[in-house]
Amino acid sequence: MQYRLIADGGALLDEGGGTAEMAGGALVVTPERGAVLRVAPGDVVEIQEPQPYVVLLTLSDGARLELSRIGVMRTQLLAELSEARVADTERVLLLDGVGKAEAFPGWADGSPAELRLYDDALVIVPAAGLAEKIPYAFVKGVSTDSSGYTINLQVPGRPPIVVGRLARRTSEFLDLLRARTAAASGRTSHFLAALLPGLGPVALRSVAALLRDGLAAPRAELEAVEPTVFPALLAAATRPDRVAAAGHLLGLGPSWLGFKQTVSVQREGSGAGPWHDSARPPVLDHDGRAGHFGAGLPGMLAAGLMSGFDGPFDSYGPGLAYGLLGTAGGFQSPSAGGPHLPRAVFPHQPVTPAYTDYAALTDAADPAVLAFLLVLTPSGHLVYEVLNAADHATYVFTCRDTDQAAQLNRALDLLGFRVEGIYADATSAGSRYRKAAERLPALRVLRERFAGRAIHDDGWKLAISRIPGPA
Structure with missing residues (x-):
């Protein structure tokens, strides 16, 4: 194999013979003489084949790596590098979503x-x-x-x-x-239906349209649907130790409320092959006994659940939704440690179809649905407050109007509401967020507008007031 390493300005840095392979999750070029070159897949911003049997890689720092005479390993090397590049790019730039892609x-x-x-x-x-x-x-x-x-x-x-x-x-x-x-829209609708059991279907549809996953809805628009919607959602979503903080922030200016699902509940099917419906109805199995749901309240809930399988919140009610938020104790089955779905056994077909495991949401140590508040203050700040997660600081960004507030909301959503990269050092070669801060527009926006954060302790309110406004 022959290689050429070319600097951003076009100067030739090194060339010669050697070997190239994927090792330890990176492309490793080992020269016959000289230092080894290790390229993280996420640092490859472009893969080209300008000539037959020549591979040209453009790197994130502007340098280019040309590989030729790779031989029969060319196809395998390119396939492995391309696959690793996608996964590493998502990881480095904080772009991966919820669940399995x-x-x-x-x-x-x-x-x-x-x-x-x-x-x-x-x-x-x-x-x-x-x-x-x-x-x-x-x-x-x-x-x-x-x-x-x-x-x-x-x-x-x-x-x-x-x-x-x-x-x-x-x-x-x-x-x-x-x-x-x-499905994302449906999960939001079922979730909100459990938190707002007194709301009619048309009004609930309007609320769900405003509160799409990760998108904060203005308080005024939620209250325009029904005056009690915003306070009811706020009460359901807020941890007891954050109630006073939320009340203080609401007095500072216009506010938005949002929810973001952070844990996947989709489960793959298993078995010998794809399941096809049969003329025989499925037998519902609990406790190893066909057709038995169990005694007492757990059995009644299981039976109710299977009568409306696609929408479990009607069966479990607000308890499950509160469990997702982590703010109150949902229904707990004494035998299984939490609400669970009855297992569907389809006669003569040893296959478990793919399903939505809603019970897994309540088993997570951290809230599976993040509830957050945005408040625009007269001082030119947007305050981002998580309502239902312990040990989460309050984040403050410079913001002049509602358009910028929407831009910041979208940037937070693009990061999956992972805030570590906003305040952490991104200048050092040892920073895990340096590449993302340089290459991800959403993170750059949040870092540029970041004004400060306040830890929830006795000095929280004073710390919020002392965060400097826009220059």
């Missing part, structure tokens, strides 16, 4: 890309250029051209995303995109 090779906006559908977002990792995350809450429409092979995603704030060249997987991608978008 379904990957589709195709094109996006005129360039080859891998399209990854998570439970909550579409992530696009192009062969060249910046990766992008599109939460489903921000997708306003999905359509196809007359051929059915070109898909257009309408996303506010940018031109439509054009997806194509999916070949035989076009329908599969489109169906899964629509299904996961609908």
Whole structure:
């Protein structure tokens, strides 16, 4: 194998013979003489083949690495590097979504890309250029051209995303995109129905449309649907030790309330093959006894659950939703440690179909649904307060109006509301957030607008008041 290492300005840094392989999660070029070059897959911003049997890699620092005479290992090396690059790019740039991604090779906006559908977002990792995350809450429409092979995603704030060249997987991608978008919306609707049992279906539909996953809704718009909606949601979502802080923040200016699911509840099926419905109804098995739900309240809840399998909140009621938030004790089964779904046994078909494991949400040590408050203050700040997580500080950003507040909300969603990279050092070579801060626009916006944070202790209120305003 021959290699050439070229600096950003075009100067030749090194060349010669050696070996190239994927080792330890990185591309390792070992020269016949000289120092080893290790390239993290996430540092490869473009992969090209300008000539037959020549691979040209553009690196994040502007340097280029040319590999030639690779021989029969070329195809395997490229495949391993491309796969590792996608995963490493998501990790380094904090772009991974909730759950397990379904990957589709195709094109996006005129360039080859891998399209990854998570439970909550579409992530696009192009062969060249910046990766992008599109939460489903921000997708306003999905359509196809007359051929059915070109898909257009309408996303506010940018031109439509054009997806194509999916070949035989076009329908599969489109169906899964629509299904996961609908599922995310459905989970929000069921969750809110449990927290707002007194709200009618039309009003609930309006609230769910405002409170899409990760998207904060203005207090005024929630109260326009029904005056008690905002206080009811706030009361349900707030930990007892955060009630006083939330009350203080609400007095500072206009506010927004939001919810973000942070744990996947999708479970893969198992068995010998795909399950097909049969003429015989399934037998519901609890405690190893066919057709038995168990005695007492747990059995009654299980039976109620199976009568409305797609929407468990009607069966478990507010207890399960409170369990997701981690703010109050939901229903606990004394025999199993928490609410659980009855196992469906389909006669003569040893297959468990894929399902939504709602009970897993209540088993998490941390809240599975993050509840947060945004408040715009007269001093030119946007305050971000998590209502239901212990040991979470209050974050303050410079913000002049509601448009900037919406921009900051979207940036937080693109990060999955992971805040460590906002305040942590990103200048040192030892910082794990340096690359993300340099290459991820959402994180750059949050870091540029970050004004300070306040720990929840006796001096919290004073610390909030002392955070400096915009220059």
